[in-house]
Amino acid sequence: MPWDRQITIKSPQELEIMREAGRINAEALSAARAMIQPGVTTAEIDAAAEEVLRKYGCFSPFKGYPGPYPYPASTNVSVNHELVHGIPGKRKIKEGDIVSVDCGTVYEGFVGDAAFTVCVGKVSPVALHLVETVEQALYAGIEKMVAGNHVSDVSSAIQNCAESRGFHVTREYTGHGVGRAMHEGPQVPNYGVPGRGLVLRVGMTIALEPMLLVGTPATRVLPDQWTVSSADGSLTAHYEHTVAVTENGPLILTTLGDGSDPRRNTEVRV
Ligand code: MG
Ligand code: MG
Numbered sequence: 001m002p003w004d005r006q007i008t009i010k011s012p013q014e015l016e017i018m019r020e021a022g023r024i025n026a027e028a029l030s031a032a033r034a035m036i037q038p039g040v041t042t043a044e045i046d047a048a049a050e051e052v053l054r055k056y057g058c059f060s061p062f063k064g065y066p067g068p069y070p071y072p073a074s075t076n077v078s079v080n081h082e083l084v085h086g087i088p089g090k091r092k093i094k095e096g097d098i099v100s101v102d103c104g105t106v107y108e109g110f111v112g113d114a115a116f117t118v119c120v121g122k123v124s125p126v127a128l129h130l131v132e133t134v135e136q137a138l139y140a141g142i143e144k145m146v147a148g149n150h151v152s153d154v155s156s157a158i159q160n161c162a163e164s165r166g167f168h169v170t171r172e173y174t175g176h177g178v179g180r181a182m183h184e185g186p187q188v189p190n191y192g193v194p195g196r197g198l199v200l201r202v203g204m205t206i207a208l209e210p211m212l213l214v215g216t217p218a219t220r221v222l223p224d225q226w227t228v229s230s231a232d233g234s235l236t237a238h239y240e241h242t243v244a245v246t247e248n249g250p251l252i253l254t255t256l257g258d259g260s261d262p263r264r265n266t267e268v269r270v
Contacts, residue, residue, distance in 0.1 A: 007177055007185040009203035014110065015244055015253075018179070018205060021058075021112035022242055022253035025105035028052040029114060030256070032075060032101045036118060038094055042077035046088035049103050050074040061104045061111055061182040068225035076102040076115075083211050083219055083228045083236040084115075084173060095121035098131055100238045104182055111182045113207040114254035115240035127235055130167060130212060134237040137161040137190075137210040141175075145243050145250035147202045154200075155192030158210045162190070168217040173228065175208045178242050200245045205253065209240035 010018065028049040035048040053059055053074060060074035071087075078086030078100045079093070086100075093099060102115035117131050140161040144154040154175075162169050169190040177184035186198050190210050213219075215234030222229050230236050241261070244251040255261050 005177070005181070005183060005185045007198075007204065008179045009201060010179060010205055010244070011203070014179075015203070015205070015246075015251075017108050018110045018112065018242070018244070018253050021105050021107035021110050022114070022255065023257055024053065024056050024058055024107055025103055025112035025114055025254050026256045026261075028103050028105060029101060029116060032103065033116065033118060036093060036099050036120060038092075038120060040093050042079070042086065042088040042091050042093070045077050045093075045099075045101060046073050046075045049101070053105055056107070058105050058107050061106050065182075071226060074103065076100070078102070078227065078236075078238065080235055081230045081233045082222075083170065083213065083230060084238055085226045085228050087224055087226050093120055096123050098123060098127050098235065098237060102238065102240060109180055111178050111180070112254050113178050113182060113240060113242050115209060115238050117237040117239055126214060129165065130214060130235055130237045133162060133165045133167055134210050134212045134239045137212065138208055138239045138241060141208045141210065142241065142243050142250050142252065145200065145206065145208070145245050147200055147245050147247070149200050150195055151186050151188055151198045151200065152192035152196040153194045154208065155189045156194040158208070159191040162210060162212050167212045167214060170211040170213065170219060171217050172219055173211055175206060175240075178205055178207045202245055202247055204245045205242060206245075207240055207242045209238060211238045212236060
């Protein structure tokens, strides 16, 4: 698919606004994460995130996002083999599931975009390894978000981290620039050869989002026309932050007010 969306450079003032969008988004994701336990529906998880956005007078750019039909919720809640874009609904979470929640926030015209995957109670060893690895892959990519590096340095770091631990990265879905629009340039694949393509510059803001699969890299779209699943039904995981390239190195914008990532380190609920 061609990717001709514009790359925008943000001023320090615009970065401050995006930092606040990211902070509110982190709070919404924390609320969603706190809801996740056996017996809770994916719609209830979505509602917890949406309530936080409403509290701040914000909304999610996911709702109404154009596709086969307008996306109907504020978050994606994707369980087990569902990689991304799971539609919240009546499905109940069970012990042993791995659950990914992706949320966006529009604040004063700018977007924050982030996601996490968490284990519910006791999960299989491969599920735990997968969830730990997707988070490590994200942070491996973030380390490369330095002015002068190439976009493919970020892609390559994510791919190497995932594949060296025995997992696959998706080819069909990518990270992306983010700003006034949820999807701007550049496109940031989860695979690549280092030292190629666009050079990162101070003021670029990119949503990095490794998407990992256990079986093969192949995906398929489920009959609801939104949910993306592994083609073979194997487990998948997704983790995402919006990150700015600054003069002082990478700055994660989608953290809580104290700069912490409350979802860092895989939490296994019992
Ligand atoms: Mg996202
Ligand atoms: Mg994204």
